[in-house]
Amino acid sequence: MTNPEASTVALISRNDESRLGTPLLVxxxxxxxxxxxxxxxxxxxxxxxxxxxxxxxxxxxxGFSWFPLSQEIDYSVDAVAQSVKDLWAFLEPIAAQHSSLTLLGFSQGMAMATSLARYQREAVSAVVGLSGFAVEAAELEIFDDAKLKANPLPLFWGRDLADPVITRDKIEFTLGWVPSHTELTSETYPQIAHSVSMEEIHDVDAFLKREVLKLES
Structure with a gap:
């Protein structure tokens, strides 16, 4: 499926009436x-x-990126904000057809997922972050971290403590941000480096069943 106005490209697991009213994971x-x-x-x-x-x-x-890397000359927190707003413009009408919205982001995708939750807390039921981080940009007007403090976000954060890609400053900011803004499920997976393991996906499955589907474990 595509959004002609924004030229957004996406894949969907089912694109018929059977998806209406189901929980959506992006x-x-x-x-x-x-x-x-x-x-x-x-x-x-x-x-x-x-x-x-x-x-x-x-x-x-x-491939593609959500915003320039922080060490690139055209990186700015405003670029992050614009990408978040554009993503929400695409997702909002789709999410309205579903019972809930959950975001799963890998690496820079986790930065986008947590940023979208900081922008539209009421719309997001939970976030899964894999080998990623939250953006250090508290001054951005689109971020309403006060809403997250009042209504902490269920967040699964899985990573290798020795991840060679995500820099220490990003990890340190995220470690400081999650306690007061999320209901955190944190898991570490030695030897996965900057990737995903089946053990981790099994833990994500359990998290989604517990936090979004509200199934008994």
Missing amino acids: FLHGYGSNEEDLMGLSRYLPQEFTYLSVRAPLQAGP
Whole structure:
């Protein structure tokens, strides 16, 4: 499916009336990847969900990115904000057809997922972040962290403590941000580096069943 106005490209697990009223989970890929990267995870996650995987808007090598990397000359927190607003413009009418909205982001996709929750807390039921981080940009007008403090976000954060990609400053900010803004489920997975393991996906499955589907464990 595509959004002609925004030229947004996305894959959806079911695009007929059977998806209406189902919980929606949106995959947000990492830097340099594309919308096909995470869609395969859906086979290991609860089948009650409809799965939507969105392509980031900026070209990045053979793939795409949500915003420039922080060390790039054209990076700015305003670029992050614009990408978040554009993503919500695409997702809002789709999410309105579903019973809930959950975001799953890998790497830079976790930054987008947590940022969207900081922008539209009431719309987001939970976030899954894999090998990623939250954006250090509290001054952004679109971020309403006060709402998160009043209504903490259920967040699953899985990572390898020795992740070679996510820089220490990003991890330190995220570690400081999550206690007061989220109901955190934190898991670490030695030896996965900057990737995803089946053990981690099984933990994500349990998190989604508990926090979104409200199923007994």
